[in-house]
Amino acid sequence: MGKLSGIKVVDLTQFLPGPMLSLMMADQGASVIKVEPAAGDPARSQAPFENGQSVWFSNLNRGKTSIVLDLKNEAGKNSLRDLIRIADVFLEGFRPGVTARLGFGWDVARALNPRLVYCSISAFGQSGRLAHHPAHDIAVQAMAGFISVNDAGDGSCPVVPGVPAAGVAAGLTGLAAVLMALIGREKSGQGDYLDIAMLDSLLPWSAHIAGGALAGGAAPFSxxxxxxxxxxxxxxxxxxxxxxxxxxxxxxxxxxxxxxxxxxxxxxxxxxxxxxxxxxxxxxxxxxxxxxxxxxxxxxxxxxxxxxxxxxLDFAEAFAQPHIAERGLIVEADGRHHIAPAIRFTGEAWFPGPVPALGEA
Missing domain, CATH: 3.30.1540.10 (formyl-coa transferase, domain 3)
Known part of the structure; x- marks a missing residue:
């Protein structure tokens, strides 16, 4: 059944942070409805592919269902309103203000469902001078100071980071926030609005390396x-x-x-x-x-x-380690390989859910 069985999630997000958040909920039994445009989540087209699906997409969207809605026409809007009315969690990852212009801002969603936990994920948050600044992971890491120390330890030119840390941090932070809000709802009976920013989520990760700068001193030199x-x-x-x-x-x-x-x-x-x-x-x-x-x-x-x-180790060597097999960290299903969730409960078996085709319930 899973710890989150019975929780309904409506997910409008694409790429990494939001899908990662809803994946972790789906892996624990939540019912996640992935709302996609006619073209689908762009991650569907990202190589490499395994058994007809993007490996990236498969590993972030297994166990969900997919529905195609055009939110610019009334039929699509009505369908989303119906989903919001029965949802526990609503996730969106548009630029700030887009969902409001589409007619699905927090005020509207709350009126449709007062118990809804509404989570917006963006690069820099819903307020502040950077709110509307376009950015993916590397730009957020740069603005957070992390790229400045991502060099060879000799002060040379920083390099592209190997891990999308800002996106992953936002996914993890968003999950924690959603679960906190769901627990809080049990006491208050009311939902919550969550403004999750990649920058906000990543910045606390710097405390152990940038303490001097945080205290008003010089920036760290690697x-x-x-x-x-x-x-x-x-x-x-x-x-x-x-x-x-x-x-x-x-x-x-x-x-x-x-x-x-x-x-x-x-x-x-x-x-x-x-x-x-x-x-x-x-x-x-x-x-x-x-x-x-x-x-x-x-x-x-x-x-x-x-x-x-x-x-x-390179990734091929890492995945082939006996320890990975002993821990059951790579699981094959439907001809596709999945990285198992880090959260697995004792006595509860886990198996990857099917990967939805576009519009597949």
């Missing part, structure tokens, strides 16, 4: 930050075969174990130094050392040492 490249035992190292490993734990016990195993206990004190210039000699030693063996050889060696580390 090469001087303990978790951004300025610490020897929280860094990326190239191996002899051009592949890489990471050291991922700065605790002194890890530095002591590895440097002793490498015959350089004299460098242990450097691991306790502040991140930045003081650790450069240790970083240089480790760079030279890791270049002497292949990633496979280092992987075997590191298993004999009590140190937090990992080989840098």
């Amino acid at each position: 090469a001087a930050q303990r978790s951004l490249g300025g610490a020897a035992f929280y860094n990326v190292y190239e191996c002899a075969d051009g592949r890489h490993i990471v050291l991922g734990g700065r605790e002194l016990k890890f530095a002591t174990a590895l440097l002793t195993a490498l015959g350089r206990p004299d460098l242990i004190a450097l691991a306790e130094a502040d991140a930045g210039p003081a650790q450069v000699p240790l970083i240089d030693f480790l760079r030279e050392t890791f270049r002497t063996r292949s990633r496979e050889a280092w992987d075997a060696f590191m298993h004999t040492v009590d140190v937090a580390y990992a080989p840098v």
Whole structure:
């Protein structure tokens, strides 16, 4: 049945944040109606494809139903009004003001259904000078300060981030907000309006790296930050075969174990130094050392040492790990591969729901 069985969600969102939010609800039993234009969610056309469906679309929209509505004509508007009347949750991801102009703003929706939890997801929120500024994930990350430290640890030109962190943050934050509002509704009997912004959702993730700037000081520089490249035992190292490993734990016990195993206990004190210039000699030693063996050889060696580390895997290698299979994190259904939800309850089996064709109930 699922923890959210009986909850009805009307989802007008596309691409990533909103579909991710409603996916997590569908995976737990909520009934999610995906409202699409005649052209469908653009994610449907994004390669690669597996068994006739976009892998991206399949992994964000399984377990939902699809309905095509033209919200610019009265028939489509009437159909959406009917859906709102029976919904628990309404999700939209248009630019601020669009749903109001279509006749489905919060005031209208609340009049149709006072118990409705109405969630708007946007890049910069429904208010403020950036509200109408067009942006996808990379632009939001740039405005939040994250791109400035997304370099090689040497102050070089920032690069495109590998993870759509702003979109994912908004999806997770939106889910938490919707569930809070549903719990609150049980007490008040009334719905809520939620203004979820990608920028707002991502900004709290900076507290551990941008504390100085938050307190009114200088902006962080990656090469001087303990978790951004300025610490020897929280860094990326190239191996002899051009592949890489990471050291991922700065605790002194890890530095002591590895440097002793490498015959350089004299460098242990450097691991306790502040991140930045003081650790450069240790970083240089480790760079030279890791270049002497292949990633496979280092992987075997590191298993004999009590140190937090990992080989840098590409996605194909990551998905093929035995641990992934042991945890049941990749599930095949209808000839398609799905990443299992991170939230799975003990004693409750999970299996991916079908991926809806456009307009398929």
